[in-house]
């Protein structure tokens with residue numbers, strides 16, 4: 403089921419007497435979510451992810467704009483009639499019911515022509531439990547389950563109605579690191595097996611990048627960029643997106659373009675064809691540095707961190723906008739770091755942004771496809 407968001411906007415009115423101003427939680431969101439895909443809705447806390455999800459679910463009404471499931475306009479449709487499955491961060495299971503009763507609950511509430519007989523309901527509940535691999539826990543109460551198992555029950559409960567659309571709001575936030583990793587792979591597997599169009603909300607860029615077909619990066623209610631995770635990482639539209647994706651994060655410098663040459667501080671780093679003279683902000687991915695005695699970017703090393711496969715050289719540079727510059731170099735060789743370390747920069751790992759606008763400034767591409 404494809405989902406179309408058309409000029410979707412949510413404005414919350416000011417609250418109380420002393421609070422000033424309305425909150426534009428979601429601002430003119432346009433997107434067609436392709437059928438059967440998993441979409442990662444990504445951004446910092448408060449950027450409007452949940453509000454977007456709640457509007458898709460019908461829990462909140464848009465201030466303006468429309469939502470379509472397939473060709474059906476569902477904007478005015480109630481949550482119960484949208485055919486969605488919802489999973490929240492706090493599993494929200496009924497504590498006095500067993501796992502089986504929790505999963506059955508949405509089916510028992512079906513009315514009229516959707517009503518199912520008892521055996522069909524039990525079969526469906528068992529199938530859903532099997533999908534999330536908790537079929538051996540059906541007779542337990544939620545308090546007798548780990549966090550990860552509880553979240554699986556919540557997912558089974560969302561799947562049991564065979565929803566057209568699965569909506570997950572930070573479903574892994576309450577799990578410890580290892581379980582989070584495992585459960586996100588499970589969610590991906592289940593999504594692929596069922597082919598249900600899924601929107602997955604998270605503030606964790608790595609989580610979104612690792613399981614999504616497409617990611618949508620939001621900031622202050624406004625969509626910044628939509629694309630396949632690798633494409634967005636490799637080709638960020640603006641400084642915010644560049645900084646939000648990637649661990650360790652991108653290195654940011656203040657720089658200047660003068661007569662086709664990019665300067666970072668006094669270092670003439672590289673030629674940048676087709677860019678007018680101006681002040682710029684420069685982003686360099688940690689994997690974008692080559693150690694090179696004749697390199698054009700000169701940093702002062704502080705520390706070398708061994709990470710097994712790679713080493714990370716931590717250094718400083720006067721024009722760096724972060725306290726440290728972090729480069730990731732493979733550990734095939736041993737490095738003796740002296741008073742300074744010189745780098746050449748991989749052309750596809752460096753991005754220029756307008757100093758004020760923070761929008762990407764494109765560097766002209768040569769015929770070999772590189773900048």
Ligand code: ADP
Nearest residue numbers: 414425426427446447448449450451452453454
């Ligand atoms: P996210 O899920 O990305 O953390 P939300 O969608 O929950 O963000 O919130 C987006 C913005 O809308 C925030 O500024 C938040 O304070 C505001 N907001 C969310 N829900 C309400 C509400 N019911 N009333 C007023 N403001 C709200």
Ligand code: MG
Nearest residue numbers: 448451452453
């Ligand atoms: Mg939220």
